[in-house]
Amino acid sequence: MTSKKILIAGAAGFLGSHLTDALLGKGHAVLGVDNLATGNLANLAHLADEPRFTFLNQDITQPFDPGPVDYVFNFASPASPIDYARLGPETLLVGSAGTINMLNIARKYKAGFLHASTSECYGDPEVHPQVETYWGRVNPIGPRSVYDEAKRFSEAAVTAWNRYYDVDTHLVRIFNTYGPRLQANDGRVISNFMMQALAGEPLTIYGNGQQTRSFCYVSDLIEGIIRLAHTDEHTPVNIGNPSEFTMLECAQEVLAITGSKSKIIHHPLPEDDPTRRRPDITKARALLNWEPRVPLREGLERSLAYFQACLAARSK
Numbered sequence: 001m002t003s004k005k006i007l008i009a010g011a012a013g014f015l016g017s018h019l020t021d022a023l024l025g026k027g028h029a030v031l032g033v034d035n036l037a038t039g040n041l042a043n044l045a046h047l048a049d050e051p052r053f054t055f056l057n058q059d060i061t062q063p064f065d066p067g068p069v070d071y072v073f074n075f076a077s078p079a080s081p082i083d084y085a086r087l088g089p090e091t092l093l094v095g096s097a098g099t100i101n102m103l104n105i106a107r108k109y110k111a112g113f114l115h116a117s118t119s120e121c122y123g124d125p126e127v128h129p130q131v132e133t134y135w136g137r138v139n140p141i142g143p144r145s146v147y148d149e150a151k152r153f154s155e156a157a158v159t160a161w162n163r164y165y166d167v168d169t170h171l172v173r174i175f176n177t178y179g180p181r182l183q184a185n186d187g188r189v190i191s192n193f194m195m196q197a198l199a200g201e202p203l204t205i206y207g208n209g210q211q212t213r214s215f216c217y218v219s220d221l222i223e224g225i226i227r228l229a230h231t232d233e234h235t236p237v238n239i240g241n242p243s244e245f246t247m248l249e250c251a252q253e254v255l256a257i258t259g260s261k262s263k264i265i266h267h268p269l270p271e272d273d274p275t276r277r278r279p280d281i282t283k284a285r286a287l288l289n290w291e292p293r294v295p296l297r298e299g300l301e302r303s304l305a306y307f308q309a310c311l312a313a314r315s316k
């Protein structure tokens with residue numbers, strides 16, 4: 001493929017920075033945009049001498065003109081439950097005004113567009129596993145609503161810019177993803193358990209630990225997203241790993257790979273915490289000829305050195 005100029009909003013985040021690396025690796029030029037609300041420049045530090053990478057510190061809720069681009073990836077948003085609880089209004093704004101600003105850039109420059117949507121669009125689902133045609137069960141005013149409804153509004157906006165303005169849009173519904181550069185202190189289950197296990201602290205299971213999630217290793221997710229970007233599919237596509245774990249099983253996996261003797265303790269279950277989540281990836285398999293390859297245990301092993309380094313940095 002010829003070299004393209006690609007704009008990635010949220011480039012300093014966990015997924016944005018891995019997407020940046022993957023697209024640079026394919027020979028493209030990347031303009032990374034981030035206001036660092038939850039992103040971290042350390043995720044891009046290794047690109048300091050990369051001439052095909054440029055960074056712009058910019059809040060995408062404010063209109064800006066990056067000049068001609070061939071493709072826009074919109075990955076800008078707080079994404080962990082504690083981050084979007086802290087940044088509620090900002091999360092609603094980035095998922096509404098921010099998404100529309102990015103769509104207008106794609107429209108102006110006739111660029112492709114891919115938006116990072118989420119399994120949270122399904123809320124606490126009655127349909128299991130979750131298929132793209134399921135409309136979801138979301139509490140519009142609960143603590144997760146700032147994230148869920150912003151992402152659902154974004155899906156409506158992305159679809160409208162395709163339907164009314166013929167922008168070449170794509171929507172990926174991302175399920176729980178982990179790997180190096182996941183913020184060590186973002187309160188998510190994998191980062192919490194890894195850091196707790198390595199520090200010899202108790203692993204905090206919320207509720208009885210029978211709620212489930214299905215964890216995708218970051219390289220599998222990025223591969224699926226790049227494949228989706230090359231298709232003509234405008235409706236949402238689930239990308240995730242369908243192997244489903246209870247949080248108790250997840251804790252056991254973390255203890256096994258860290259060799260930790262940490263105990264398990266229980267904390268109250270947060271309000272509106274989805275009881276189960278597992279992607280039906282039939283559509284992604286057929287459309288993208290894609291399949292996640294890294295099982296949870298191997299992905300945790302690949303993430304171990306990163307979390308060890310985070311712990312060492314924290315104890316300094």
Ligand code: UDP
Nearest residue numbers: 081187188189190192204205206211247273
């Ligand atoms: N969780 C947990 N202990 C923790 C952090 C999270 O048991 O220290 C649970 C949480 O209640 C949820 C699941 O792990 O059921 C996944 O939470 P996370 O915040 O990683 O992401 P979510 O999928 O809820 O957005």
